[in-house]
Amino acid sequence: MTRTLGLVPAIVLATALFGGAAGAQTIKIGVNEPLTGAFAASGTYVVNGARIAADEINAKGGILGKKIELVIEDNKSNPTEAAAVAEKLITSDKVPVLMGAWGSSLTLAVMPKLMEYETPMVVETSSSGKITTTGNPFIFRISPPSAVEAAAFKGIVDKLALKKVDFLVINNDWGRGTAEDFSKMMKDKGITIGLVETMDQGAQDMSAQLSKIKSSDSETVIVTTAVDQLTLIFKQAAALGLKKRIITTGGSQNPDQIIAQAGAAANGTMHLTTFLPWFPDKTPNPEATNYFITEWKKRGFEFAGCTESFRGYDGIRTAAAAIEKAGKAEPAAIKAALWNINIKGLNGDIVFRKSGPEGKESGQSQPNVYLIEINDGKVEMKTI
Amino acid sequence: MSEFLQHLINMLVLGGTYALLGIGLTLIFGIMNVVNFTHGVLYTFGAYIMFIVVQQLGLNFFLALPVAVLAGWLLGAAIELTLLRPLRGSDIDTTMLVMIGAWIAMQSGTLWIWGGVAKSVTTPFPEAPLVLGPVSVSWLRLFVLAAAAMLILVTYLLINKTSLGRAMRATFQDHDTASLMGVNVDMIYTSTFAIGSSLAAAAGALLGPVYVIFPQMGDLAAVKAFAIVILGGLGNITGAVIGGFILALAEELGAGYVSSGYRDAMGFLIIIAVLIFKPTGLFARAERVG
Numbered sequence: 001m002t003r004t005l006g007l008v009p010a011i012v013l014a015t016a017l018f019g020g021a022a023g024a025q026t027i028k029i030g031v032n033e034p035l036t037g038a039f040a041a042s043g044t045y046v047v048n049g050a051r052i053a054a055d056e057i058n059a060k061g062g063i064l065g066k067k068i069e070l071v072i073e074d075n076k077s078n079p080t081e082a083a084a085v086a087e088k089l090i091t092s093d094k095v096p097v098l099m100g101a102w103g104s105s106l107t108l109a110v111m112p113k114l115m116e117y118e119t120p121m122v123v124e125t126s127s128s129g130k131i132t133t134t135g136n137p138f139i140f141r142i143s144p145p146s147a148v149e150a151a152a153f154k155g156i157v158d159k160l161a162l163k164k165v166d167f168l169v170i171n172n173d174w175g176r177g178t179a180e181d182f183s184k185m186m187k188d189k190g191i192t193i194g195l196v197e198t199m200d201q202g203a204q205d206m207s208a209q210l211s212k213i214k215s216s217d218s219e220t221v222i223v224t225t226a227v228d229q230l231t232l233i234f235k236q237a238a239a240l241g242l243k244k245r246i247i248t249t250g251g252s253q254n255p256d257q258i259i260a261q262a263g264a265a266a267n268g269t270m271h272l273t274t275f276l277p278w279f280p281d282k283t284p285n286p287e288a289t290n291y292f293i294t295e296w297k298k299r300g301f302e303f304a305g306c307t308e309s310f311r312g313y314d315g316i317r318t319a320a321a322a323i324e325k326a327g328k329a330e331p332a333a334i335k336a337a338l339w340n341i342n343i344k345g346l347n348g349d350i351v352f353r354k355s356g357p358e359g360k361e362s363g364q365s366q367p368n369v370y371l372i373e374i375n376d377g378k379v380e381m382k383t384i
Numbered sequence: 385m386s387e388f389l390q391h392l393i394n395m396l397v398l399g400g401t402y403a404l405l406g407i408g409l410t411l412i413f414g415i416m417n418v419v420n421f422t423h424g425v426l427y428t429f430g431a432y433i434m435f436i437v438v439q440q441l442g443l444n445f446f447l448a449l450p451v452a453v454l455a456g457w458l459l460g461a462a463i464e465l466t467l468l469r470p471l472r473g474s475d476i477d478t479t480m481l482v483m484i485g486a487w488i489a490m491q492s493g494t495l496w497i498w499g500g501v502a503k504s505v506t507t508p509f510p511e512a513p514l515v516l517g518p519v520s521v522s523w524l525r526l527f528v529l530a531a532a533a534m535l536i537l538v539t540y541l542l543i544n545k546t547s548l549g550r551a552m553r554a555t556f557q558d559h560d561t562a563s564l565m566g567v568n569v570d571m572i573y574t575s576t577f578a579i580g581s582s583l584a585a586a587a588g589a590l591l592g593p594v595y596v597i598f599p600q601m602g603d604l605a606a607v608k609a610f611a612i613v614i615l616g617g618l619g620n621i622t623g624a625v626i627g628g629f630i631l632a633l634a635e636e637l638g639a640g641y642v643s644s645g646y647r648d649a650m651g652f653l654i655i656i657a658v659l660i661f662k663p664t665g666l667f668a669r670a671e672r673v674g
Contacts, residue, residue, distance in 0.1 A: 036500030037600060044501050074500075171645050198645040202604060204595035207394040208639035208647065215387035228502045228596055239513045239522035240390065261504060263511050 026069035027062070027329045029054075029319050030089035032100030032110060032121075033312075037077025038201040042226050042252050042308050043102050045301075046124060047072055049309030050099065052295050053316035063324045070316070075101055077201065079109035086113040086121075096329045097122070097322065099315040104128030104173040107139075114138035120322075120335040124315035125308070127250055128177040132355040132362040140338045140352055140363035142314055142345065146178040149249055149272050150185040152369035156382065157189050160245075164192040164218035168209055168233070170225040171198035178224040178249055194218040199229065206233050210240050220245045227254040227308075234262035234269070248272065251369075256304035259377050266374045270382070273370050274347050277306035278379045284368065285344045292346060314345040321350075338363055386518030387640065395629065395636045397525040400532035401591050403628030405605055406612030407539055407621050408583030413610070414619030415556045416576055419480045421487040422463060423584050424606025428494055428599060430456050430585030431592025435503050438593075445508050449531070449589055456585020457578045464577035472573070494599040502596035528590045535586055539579070540621055552576050556619075584609075604648070611655045617665025626667060630654065 031050055034043035050070055058067045071093045075082035082101045089095045090113065098114075098121040101107045107126040114121050115136060123131060123141040127149065132141055144152075165186060169175030175198060183193045194216050197209040210233070213221055221244050223233060230253055237246070251274040258266045276282055280289040292313055296306055319334075321341045326333035343350045345367070352363030371382040405427065412420040430452045437448035467486060471479050509523040543549040554562040555572040563569045588602070595601070612631055616623025631651045638650030658666060 036495060036598075040500035040598065041502060044499075198643075200645075200648055202600070203647070204601070205398065207398075208391065208636045209644045211387055211390040211394060211636075212640050212644070214390065228598075231504070232595060235522075238511060239520065239525065241513055241515055241520040265511070 026067045027064065027323060028069050028071050028093060028095040029316060029323075030086070030093060030095035030098035030100075031070050031072040031312075031316075032075050032082060032085045032089060032098055032106075033072070034077040034102050034106065035072075035074035038228065039077045039102055039226050041228050041254075041305075042125070043074075043077070045254075045305035045308040046102060046312035046315075048299070048301055048305065049292075049296075049312030049314075050316045051312075052292065052299070052309075053313045053320070056291075056295070057317070057320050063320050064327065064329070068316075068320060068323075071095055075106055077103070077106070079105050082106040083109045083113055086110040087117075090117045090119050095119070096331045097319045097334045099124055099312070099319055102126065104131060104177065107131055108173055111136045111139065117331075118335075119331040120338060122315045122318050122338075124311040125252065126174065128173040129181065130173060130177065132364045133357075135357040135360040136362055137360045138335060138362075140318070140365075142318055142350055142365045142367060143251070143311060144274060144367050144369055145364070146174075146181040146249065147185075148366070149178070149369050150181045153182070153249075153272060153371065154185055154189065156371055157186070157191065160220075162186070162189075162191050162220055164194050164216075165220045165222055166195040166197070166213050166216055166218045166244075167193075168197045168199065168206070168213060168221055168223045170229065171200050174250065175224045179222075182222055182249070192218075199225070201225075201229075203229070204232060205236070207236050207240060210237050210242055213244070214240055214242045218244065220247060223248045224250050226250070226252040227257055227304075231258055231261040234258055234265045238262065238265035245270070251275070252308055254304040254307055255372060255374060255379050257302070259374060259379075260304070263377075267376065268374070270371055270373045273307055273372055274367055275307050275310045276370055276372075276381065277303070277310070278372075279381060282381065283346060284348045285346055288344060289346050310346045314347065314350065317343060317345070318350050390519045391636045391640045393519050393521050395632045397521060397529050398636070399629035399632035400529040400536075401587055401628075402608060402612055402632050403536055403625040404532045404583060404587040404590070405609040406616060406624035406628045407536060408580045408587065409606075409609040410613045410616065410619055410621060410624040411539075411543075411576055411583070412580035413613055414617075414624075415552070416573065416580075417476070417556070418468060418577070419476065419483060420577075420580070421480070421483040421606070422490060423580075423609055424602025424604075425487055425490040425494070426456055426459065426581045426584035426602070427588035427591075427605045428491070428597075428602035429459060430588030431597040431601060432494060432498060432503075432588075433585065434505050434589045434592045435498075435597050438505050439503070445505075445593075449586070452589035453582045453586045456588075457582035459585070460578040460581020461574050463581070464574045468577065469570070469573070491599055491602070498599065500599060502598040504596050505593040507593045524594060528594060531590055532587075535583065536621075536625055539583065542579070543621060548572075548575070608651060611651050614655055615658055615666060617667045620665065620667050623665055623667030627665075630666075 073085040075085045102125045104126040120138045127146045167179045247270045249272045253271045283289040322337040326337035347367045350365045354361035355364040433452040433455045513520040513522045551567045612627040616627030634650040639647040
């Protein structure tokens with residue numbers, strides 16, 4: 001019996017040693033995404049997209065002769081958790097680069113940790129302007145900040161004949177930042193800004209806000225939040241008989257899910273999005289887009305998730321390209337290499353330009369932004 | 385004016401379900417004196433039962449409701465038998481800690497089984513709302529209001545007009561005397577907890593299809609249920625019903641006319657006011673002290 005007990009620690013030790021040795025054969029990339037909580041749907045899509053990129057790279061032999069390994073952690077849609085997860089990934093898993101953290105408030109909470117441990121992070125979804133303007137040189141963002149979305153939207157404002165606009169935004173850095181950037185652009189265009197209503201990220205009942213918007217004299221509502229809350233808003237707006245034009249921003253709408261869940265209520269709504277899985281030929285990189293969509297479907301995921309999951313795919317490819325260029329999996333080298341990569345993303349070339357205060361600039365890529373409209377349950381592209 | 389009317393309609397629909405949440409908890413927290421942290425999970429559980437029965441098994445929506453209520457009853461009875469019965473007589477802190485543990489374990493369980501991504505349930509009600517002049521309301525929500533009202537009425541009658549209800553009230557007033565009068569005290573504890581739990585599951589089953597279903601959906605619901613119970617006075621069913629409607633009214637008008645960013649704060653501002661000025665709750669009967 002004593003001998004058997006003595007064996008147990010030996011086996012544990014051997015496993016740990018073997019596991020450690022196996023670990024050194026891979027290059028780790030930390031993934032910090034919301035897999036539970038208010039943004040669970042979006043975070044899960046992004047992680048599934050990231051897995052496709054990792055499998056694709058590994059099937060082609062990996063990078064620097066090693067396979068890449070995604071270390072995926074759930075930040076629970078909670079900024080405090082997002083910072084803790086970043087710390088765990090960097091200090092315990094020793095990842096040299098991260099991708100995350102979906103939401104602007106989540107990313108902003110992670111940013112001081114990146115400074116502390118001098119580890120770069122590819123930001124795949126967040127759109128608050130603050131992320132790339134506060135002077136964090138470890139941030140490399142591939143998603144458009146809301147000011148870029150607003151600028152892209154500017155072109156179509158006259159065609160839509162907007163006069164007065166209300167906002168209904170999620171009450172965090174993302175929503176409030178969007179309301180600010182879009183209001184500024186619209187005021188320059190002579191459009192009146194009416195109500196600016198907010199909702200908590202976990203809120204399920206927006207009837208009060210929507211009733212207020214229903215009674216206002218604006219003709220259009222700009223809505224910014226993620227897909228779970230959006231479908232509730234479309235259903236509740238329909239139940240209240242709200243007849244205004246709804247335009248959503250942020251690229252986390254998953255329009256097909258809105259069509260499926262909101263039905264006729266989705267007709268006539270417009271969405272600012274950053275990927276066109278419905279029209280692969282119109283994307284900047286049709287070949288890669290087709291590969292990605294085929295792979296996504298092959299894995300049995302819902303097509304609706306494509307508009308989010310591509311961010312994870314592009315994010316991991318960006319991190320992998322930087323590791324390859326750096327020639328070693330070390331944070332400082334990867335950070336330097338991120339400035340020199342040029343890869344064909346599913347939504348345009350990923351090339352980082354300097355953004356923010358001089359000397360400690362963040363990297364910001366310039367992705368495309370598209371406007372789509374849902375008509376008769378189908379997605380149509382509008383030219384901006 | 386039409387906006388105000390719409391807010392009032394919204395308040396009625398929301399208040400009905402808040403009342404349902406409140407009466408379930410007032411039975412357990414107010415009458416049994418158990419700080420029931422599993423109330424929110426039972427709410428979530430009811431919603432997931434709807435998801436299983438309607439979406440996964442493809443059975444009738446109206447059949448799923450009683451199934452959810454029954455499942456909530458059974459889970460509640462199981463919690464009482466396995467966790468609370470061995471702890472009877474121990475201090476309130478111990479019970480509270482065990483209930484917090486049960487809450488975390490059960491929530492993690494739902495996460496483990498169904499994952500974190502929200503689910504939705506299709507209902508047999510038409511998408512087009514019922515329009516009454518300047519206001520409109522969805523058929524599903526009207527049904528939820530009617531079902532909630534019916535459940536509240538049944539609970540009220542059960543507690544106040546049946547011998548089981550009389551035994552329940554007697555047991556929690558004086559456990560020893562009730563026992564001496566021939567009341568099966570153990571059975572009363574289990575059935576009270578089970579009834580309270582089934583009401584939480586019923587609220588989840590009714591509201592799950594209105595919103596979306598995810599493992600943490602019960603957290604905010606539980607906090608609101610505690611607020612309603614405190615507002616209405618511990619153990620007071622009528623108080624919990626009125627408390628539910630007051631909370632809904634505060635949220636609607638607060639979001640509509642003050643600031644939507646503080647919608648969920650409105651209810652709690654009222655609670656703070658109640659605790660300062662009338663700590664026994666708005667509808668507590670005068671009690672003899674000592």
